[in-house]
Amino acid sequence: MMPVTTATNNREEVRRRSIEALTPEIVAYIETCAQDAHASSHLIGVLHKVQAHFGYLGREQMDAVAQLLQVPASKVTGVATFYHFFRLEPRGRFVINVCLGTACYVKGAERVADRLCEELGIHFGETTRDGLFSLEGTRCLGTCGLAPVIMIEDRIFGDMTPDQVPALLEKHVLQAQREDRQNGD
Numbered sequence: 064m065m066p067v068t069t070a071t072n073n074r075e076e077v078r079r080r081s082i083e084a085l086t087p088e089i090v091a092y093i094e095t096c097a098q099d100a101h102a103s104s105h106l107i108g109v110l111h112k113v114q115a116h117f118g119y120l121g122r123e124q125m126d127a128v129a130q131l132l133q134v135p136a137s138k139v140t141g142v143a144t145f146y147h148f149f150r151l152e153p154r155g156r157f158v159i160n161v162c163l164g165t166a167c168y169v170k171g172a173e174r175v176a177d178r179l180c181e182e183l184g185i186h187f188g189e190t191t192r193d194g195l196f197s198l199e200g201t202r203c204l205g206t207c208g209l210a211p212v213i214m215i216e217d218r219i220f221g222d223m224t225p226d227q228v229p230a231l232l233e234k235h236v237l238q239a240q241r242e243d244r245q246n247g248d
């Protein structure tokens with residue numbers, strides 16, 4: 064049997080590493096969930112909380128969740144990869160949401176999406192290597208009268224055509240450069 068002090072030390076070490084990977088508040092939240100007889104039923108809620116803080120679920124964060132909640136790491140990975148709303152990599156500086164709702168689809172959203180993929184060299188759910196853009200699909204942004212619509216950060220761009228895509232991306236590249244200069248990066 065493992066001596067009590069060793070078990071305690073191991074627990075402390077797990078906790079210390081978990082706080083490094085997560086935050087003290089998230090660790091405390093997971094520890095509360097772990098006391099539940101059905102601790103694993105909190106897994107999705109915990110992953111939402113982690114993603115809300117970090118923007119995505121990294122390996123380090125998922126491992127910490129598995130240890131604190133005492134569920135197999137494979138289960139955490141399985142849940143994180145099964146649900147499309149979990150992201151396993153950081154989002155880009157600009158998140159481009161392409162509306163794939165019916166009104167936008169009928170008005171050519173697919174061609175706009177294809178052009179975005181082509182110009183950025185990524186697929187939906189991916190981020191450009193420079194970390195500038197992530198591409199995501201969404202259902203009806205509530206501005207069907209402007210279809211086809213894309214949203215970058217909080218801004219809506221309506222009546223989009225594939226030919227407008229390069230200039231729109233360039234505008235955001237310049238914006239990023241301007242902001243970096245202002246911040247002295």
Ligand code: FES
Pocket residue numbers: 162163164165166167168202203204205206207208210212
């Ligand atoms: S379907 Fe695209 S905004 Fe409604």
